Amino acid sequence: MAKEFKTIDELIDLLESRNVITDENTKTQLMRESYYAVVNGYKKPFLDTQAMKESANDVFLKGTRFEWIYSLFLFDRDLRSLTFKYIAKAEAIMKNAVVYSFCKANPGPNDYLATASYASAKEMLFAKGFSGNRAKIHQTNLSRLMSVLNKKVAGSDGKAFISHYVNRYGFVPLWVLANDLTFGHIAHFYQLQRRSVQNNACKTIASISGSNRRITAQELLHAFSVLVDFRNLCAHDERLYCAKTGRSHDIAFKDMVEQMVPILPQEDLLDFFNELSQLFDKYKTVMRIVDPNSMLKEMGIPIVETLTTEKE
Structure with missing residues (x-):
């Protein structure tokens, strides 16, 4: 089943629901580079692999900031x-x-x-x-x-x-x-x-x-x-x-x-x-x-x- 299109605001909400701390620059950065290129491409070091054993979705390590992934x-x-x-x-x-x-x-x-x-x-x-x-x-x-x-x-x-x-x-x-x-x-x-x-x-x-x-x-x-x-x-x-x-x-x-x-x-x-x-x-x-x-x-x-x- 194809994933539904999400607005930038919805993508930010999704990140925050998965333990990622965003800031005032996140929206601009995602609009400039795309969620797929940044998050899907560079999320691996920041994922909580233990928590993901009990979740069907990505779970990030607590305290992870979007700016770290973006960096x-x-x-x-x-x-x-x-x-x-x-x-x-x-x-x-x-x-x-x-x-x-x-x-x-x-x-x-x-x-x-x-x-x-x-x-x-x-x-x-x-x-x-x-x-x-x-x-x-x-x-x-x-x-x-x-x-x-x-x-x-x-x-x-x-x-x-x-x-x-x-x-x-x-x-x-x-x-x-x-x-x-x-x-x-x-x-x-x-x-x-x-x-x-x-x-x-x-x-x-x-x-x-x-x-x-x-x-x-x-x-x-x-x-x-x-x-x-x-x-x-x-x-x-x-x-x-x-x-x-x-x-x-x-x-x-x-x-x-x-x-x-x-x-x-x-x-x-x-x-x-x-x-x-x-x-x-x-x-x-x-x-x-x-x-x-x-x-x-x-x-x-x-x-x-x-x-x-x-x-x-």
Whole structure:
């Protein structure tokens, strides 16, 4: 049975009936952000799980203030913004490394449109533990990639810089087209590369990051998978601080950060961790029931040992 529409005043009454203390700002905040986004998205740490065993509805811990729930909501929004900034940096490095490595191995202006430039089903790199039909996945993924690339080159989406290259030169270099390819597109592009191209991309990333530990082709494939998921999560305003992605929903924020360690330059990693610490300091006094130190530990921030090991 569908839930009935409730006015903001009725929603406030509902919160108060469930132990939440509201104030003069609650109505404006709910009108601005919506009840579903704030309360349904961030209520979990504030719920009285014991009392809920005897209730069909949510019951909040006594003394819970709406402003605490709202502060967790705002914290997560700022966390998404901050995280997106550094994932975008990693994305640029990964995209450029893969495109550069492909073009170095396949210098023809239209080589990326030829299926012969890509790995065979036998050569294609798969995630660890993959047990599906490799030939079928290869055929499907290569066909989809070719469709995307050809549509982009045809200028069906009307991108001016693509039309410029087509009209002036009769082709679009991959390093130009890459600007119109998503992180997900490049992830599929990378997976379909021959191992020599993948290894060269890994070498390029290591030279950019200054890391003493070179990321392997398999690890880079995993990094693409994790970072694409978290980038999309941030871009679509989904809950981040306790998010779990992956097929088994077991990849958490700390795992995402670990994927950036061998990719981002050390100064960017340190800036990321410093800004994360500042963010927690900003909100630690306003979320009350949520313990920032416990949240930090659960999220795996900062990964001091990893950074120290990389520097040595």
